[in-house]
Amino acid sequence: MIEILSALGPTSVQDLGRFEQYRFGVGTSGAMDDVALRAGNILLGNDENAAGIEIPVTPFKLRFGRDRAFALTGAEVEADVGGRAIPPWWRSRAHTGEILTIKAMSRGARSYLTLSGGIDVPVVLGSRSTQFRGEFGGFEGRPLQTGDVLPCAAPNPSAETSDLGVGPADLVLARPNMPAGDTTVRVIIAGEYDAFDSTAQKLFWRSGWKITPQSNRYGYRLQGPAVNPVSPIEKRSHGIVAGVIQIPPNGQPIIQMRDAQTSGGYPKIATVIKADMWRVAQARLGSTLRFEQTAYADALAAEDEVSVYLDRLRADVRLFAELQGCR
Amino acid sequence: MPIDMTHIERLAKLLETSGVTSIEIDDEGQSLKLVMETSAIGMTSSVRADAISSSEETLVIAKADVAGHFLATHPWRAKPFAEPGQQIEAGAIVGLVKIGLLYAPVLSPAAGILDAITAEAGAMVGYGTPIASIRPTAETA
Numbered sequence: 372m373i374e375i376l377s378a379l380g381p382t383s384v385q386d387l388g389r390f391e392q393y394r395f396g397v398g399t400s401g402a403m404d405d406v407a408l409r410a411g412n413i414l415l416g417n418d419e420n421a422a423g424i425e426i427p428v429t430p431f432k433l434r435f436g437r438d439r440a441f442a443l444t445g446a447e448v449e450a451d452v453g454g455r456a457i458p459p460w461w462r463s464r465a466h467t468g469e470i471l472t473i474k475a476m477s478r479g480a481r482s483y484l485t486l487s488g489g490i491d492v493p494v495v496l497g498s499r500s501t502q503f504r505g506e507f508g509g510f511e512g513r514p515l516q517t518g519d520v521l522p523c524a525a526p527n528p529s530a531e532t533s534d535l536g537v538g539p540a541d542l543v544l545a546r547p548n549m550p551a552g553d554t555t556v557r558v559i560i561a562g563e564y565d566a567f568d569s570t571a572q573k574l575f576w577r578s579g580w581k582i583t584p585q586s587n588r589y590g591y592r593l594q595g596p597a598v599n600p601v602s603p604i605e606k607r608s609h610g611i612v613a614g615v616i617q618i619p620p621n622g623q624p625i626i627q628m629r630d631a632q633t634s635g636g637y638p639k640i641a642t643v644i645k646a647d648m649w650r651v652a653q654a655r656l657g658s659t660l661r662f663e664q665t666a667y668a669d670a671l672a673a674e675d676e677v678s679v680y681l682d683r684l685r686a687d688v689r690l691f692a693e694l695q696g697c698r
Numbered sequence: 699m700p701i702d703m704t705h706i707e708r709l710a711k712l713l714e715t716s717g718v719t720s721i722e723i724d725d726e727g728q729s730l731k732l733v734m735e736t737s738a739i740g741m742t743s744s745v746r747a748d749a750i751s752s753s754e755e756t757l758v759i760a761k762a763d764v765a766g767h768f769l770a771t772h773p774w775r776a777k778p779f780a781e782p783g784q785q786i787e788a789g790a791i792v793g794l795v796k797i798g799l800l801y802a803p804v805l806s807p808a809a810g811i812l813d814a815i816t817a818e819a820g821a822m823v824g825y826g827t828p829i830a831s832i833r834p835t836a837e838t839a
Binding site: 447455456458459478534535536537538539542543680683684686687688690691694 | 789797802
């Protein structure tokens, strides 16, 4: 078990998500940066869907109830366990009673703590993810608070636990010739794109969009020049998915994220491709987001790139464990 | 653990599958170096019977324990893990060996003052390659 000594904001238990109930209006929840969660679980020899803790705000502090391997992936954080500094994207081992402290986040927006065996909260509707809107799943259906004690499942006995790092996704999956500082994400045009004239479309593509403080797991509200359709569009609510970029009447785009409602009626100008959703998840409040148009085939190719990265990671971790076993 | 043929075969197989070109092992007076031929799947090995004698008595050496490229700094960071003159703990990370997507830490065997990082950033290192020298504090020397 682990005991939360300090948790701020919507720090929560998340696995990869709840995918079987969407048709009943139950959103997916799940780690905003699923690549980081998977990488942590791969390092630990866990099931890649094992639940970890998504930490969007520092400081964060917890105490280990027993010896346990853990990994920190996602945002770059200044962290230590029992006074030993933990580098980025790193697996290490905590001893009984030791305290893990995450002091500051210097790059990215969400850090992921995964634990050998995974956090063993009950599976609700097929997932351990916290559903904020419905207040179920995760730990008591709510953000973590000081004093919470979380159960962990038994570790994989064959998993290596020596200190080991992996190349962060944003280094390995970096795209060439991207403007420094801004986050550029690839999008596919969506249902109502043609309801915007070429001037409005150009504004959408060419503007830098500021991520406002009203951005969270539900959605990112962006700020920039107003992008409005030729004439107002009022649609009945219809099914939407994470990544959809809606344009409400004020002309300021909203990107739907992992806790978004499953339906909405605002016109959809575009959708962020699945392979770039983790980049949106790691874009910081106040930073600038840019949209780049891409084609369906390229979106699939981008997903393959993420899969190749994770495949290489699995293979390398296995190989390294074999090398250790050779000695 | 003495180096035997089954280990050598296993290591050769791992070199082949990992794309790593060479590996060097020092163990109980034996030293083994495997080098992959890049053109063919041939392999040369040499086993030396003489022990490697340590040249410095006052310094302890942090060595790589896996083959790969040495990094003194995490690629996300500007500051190296440890700098000469810095006090470090036993087990402190003095650098990384990059092998594929992984970063294996090079750990200081003793507490003390870091004397020097002897490996060059980006250089290929092998098992047992000296990475850093540490002047141990009196208690642990």
